[in-house]
Amino acid sequence: MNDKVIHPYIDIMESLEVGYWKIVNNENFFWSSAFLENLGYTIDEVDVKLDFFINKLLEEKYKNQFKKNFNNLIKNRSNFNQQIRILHKSGDYKEYTCKTNDGFSLSVKKNSNFIFFIKKRPETHEKLRHSNFYYGETAKMTRTGSWYIDFIQQKSYWDNESKRLLGYSEDYTPSLNESYKYYAPEYHNLATKLFNDCSRGIPFKTEIKMMTASNREFWVKAVGKPIYNETNEVVGIRGVFHDIDEQKQKEITLQHTSNIISSQNSRLLSFAHIVSHNLRSHTSNLELIVRLINSSETNSEKLELIDSIKDISKSLNTTIEHLNEVVTIQTQANHKKEEVNFFIVLNQVKKSISNIIKKNNVTINTDFSLVESIYYVPAYLESILLNLLTNAIKYKHDNRDPIINIKTYLVDKKVFLEFQDNGSGIDMNKFGNKIFGMYKTFHYNTDAVGMGLFLVKNHIQSLNGDITVKSKVNVGTTFKIQF
Amino acid sequence: MACIIDDDNIYVNLIKKIIKTKALCDNLVIFNDGKQSIDYFEALLENLEHDRIPDIIFLDLNMPVMDGWQFLEHFTKIKNKFGKVITLYVVSSSIYPEDINRAKSLETVEDYLVKPVIISDLAKLFGKTI
Structure with missing residues (x-):
């Protein structure tokens, strides 16, 4: 009856490739096929006995503890849960968690015991290490720090990249009450406002100037989001900041250059306007005189008009001198300071x-x-x-x-x-x-x-x-x- | 009576000569910028002497102190108080389309003449108004 209760469970275990031992009457051993397959052996390659397992398959340093646990199980039915390493056919030791049936709340016959061998997933561990590695590298390469402010604990947490960017050691504890000091003085008010708003549920995304431990100011893009509990209260703020100082400095230089260019451009435009207008007024006078000379009847009239060409040439000269002065400025700007x-x-x-x-x-x-x-x-x-x-x-x-x-x-x-x-x-x-x-x-x-x-x-x-x-x-x- | 508002003395002298030799009109007043002429017109309003109100105005645009545009702004406000039609021409050496279109769009401005003025055209304008 009990066997029947257990069996469906065993089936599931097997299908999950969880190997197990069944020990009946303290001596009759059964090793499940999953147990053998996980280790790469066939039934012919092993001797299904405790001694064989301990001497040939179990790694040295786990032997004593495992013997102790096993004897306790047989004699006193005391359950255990132990990490061990077993020799795989390939020659490598594989990590397993071995657990007795109580770990699965199974009731079994009085004279039989189960030990399950659950393969430790090395890849899970590796994956975590990997993703941590990638996260760390990404943070480092993109110069992005993450932080969390916990309102309940009244504590502020930074990741290592935050500390690195702000020039603090890895064991530094960020201050919550004086958190404004991580921002450039002219941005204290803005920073305070953003965090106050965020604690009322308004997320922020802004460009702001921060300040390192050594008082160096640098531009970051900062994002903050309120964190809610089940009853919809803001219990913290989570966010990242991304060092954009290099880009921002370039942007500022670019803006500055663009201002210079646009002011030069407007000077050039007014210069072109002046040239065309001021020179045109002289040429139009010349043209008018020529017309008058052509239409005048007496020579004395003509001579009088020719005389006034002198005036035009004089004022034309003055205008050109003025324009020359302006042009000289533009070219002299490179002169030695x-x-x-x-x-x-x-x-x-x-x-x-x-x-x-x-x-x-x-x-x-x-x-x-x-x-x-x-x-x-x-x-x-x-x-x-x-x-x-x-x-x-x-x-x-x-x-x-x-x-x-x-x-x-x-x-x-x-x-x-x-x-x-x-x-x-x-x-x-x-x-x-x-x-x-x-x-x-x-x-x-x-x-x-x-x-x-x-x-x-x-x-x-x-x-x-x-x-x-x-x-x-x-x-x-x-x-x-x-x- | 004609009125010239222009700061370019050479131009003004030439126009004076044309008006004299062609006998285009009997009376001529000349101002070197908008402010002087506005002062004149405002004084006229106090004491309207018909003979001193011009029939035709030639207005330059680029002038010191008060330029042609500012003059037009002031003049438009008072031009209907003289009890006489005053025809105003803008005469400028500017050939910028913005200047030309802006001037022509104003109700006060009869037409826009680009310097140098053509003598026969000038004579025609006088014939029309005086």
Whole structure:
């Protein structure tokens, strides 16, 4: 009866290639065919006896324990569960788990015992090691760290790649309360917000700047997802971050280059516009004169007209000189930069226009104490200061002597120069976007030709800087240059 | 009466000469930029003297202080207050299609003339309006 209960089970075992021994009356041995097949033997090649198994098939170091377990089973019916290694016909030892029937909750006849030999799957173990290996390699190669924040345990876990990327040792315990410190200071707020939102169930995917243990900042793409328990509460956040610093730096450089190109392009376009418009106005005058000469009846009339060709040629010349100045800037941008002292250059400029300065009773206050010199093209700095200075004097306020304040300072490692006057000012609403345009003048001075600020801006931009202006009518104008 | 708004003195002198020799009109006012002419028109509104209101305006586009476009913006607001039809031509050396189309699309602008103007055309325009 009991045998019948067991047999279907044995069938399943056999079909799963689980080998077993059946021991009846402590001496009558039966080795199942699966047991033999797993080891590569036929029934003729073995002696189905305990001694044969222990002496010929079992690996040395398991012998004593197995004998002990076996005797206990026979004498006391005490069950066991042991790892052993058995000699395969190929000459290799194979790993098995051997278990008695209680491990399968079988009830068997009093006088018989079963021992099952379950092949340990080396490949499972290998597979795990393999996939771990691949995971680790992938993480390493793609520079991707994984992490988990457990809200219940109030703990934060990082994988080894996270620690490596952030420059911490493998035994480092990440801080949960101070987790913002793994991000660049300007991203603390964003990081805090992302994690707070995520703890309320909103996943995130963003580009953010992190900071290593040695305070090196680098860009990552970070993804975080809330983890829920059965009752749908967020119990943690799981995520990865991927080091994209190299790409991001390239992207930033590219963006910067693209900005330069687009500003150069717009200068080129305005240059083309100027060329065609300004040259055209002269040629159209010439054409008109020729027509008039042809239609005029008296010689004196003709001579008078020929005379005015002189004026046209003179103004054509001036225009070409202006255009030449602009072209020279573009080609001179590669000129050698050197250490230029603000004070010395300003003094040179002051000397060159000392007459105008004296005549207009100009006061110039300078403060170059924060940044005394700059690595720049000397001729450009001279031209910039000269143009701003003559500009400020030209457009001084009617009721007061010009006072000019010039200072330099640093913001984010960049040198700035501020140039402030108390002149008549410019109506920013009307002319704000035209101040730096070529031939744009906003005053009635006869010497206003609209070249100075155009050149200044071109000088600055050709060396990747920028200039901005603030002005108030009757109060004054402030130019801010970022070198 | 004609009005020229243009900062190019050489051009203005030539046009003056043409108008004089062809006797195209009796009176001519000249402004070097939009702002000066707008000041003139606004002063006229205070005290409408019929003789000082031009019949025809030749407006340049590229000028310092107040360019042709800004002038058109101001002028469009006040042009109906003079009790007289004022015909306005844009005369520019610009051959950009954007400039030409933009000017022609304005109701205030009668037509767009590309410099140099053709003398006989100029005479015809005067014949039409004066």
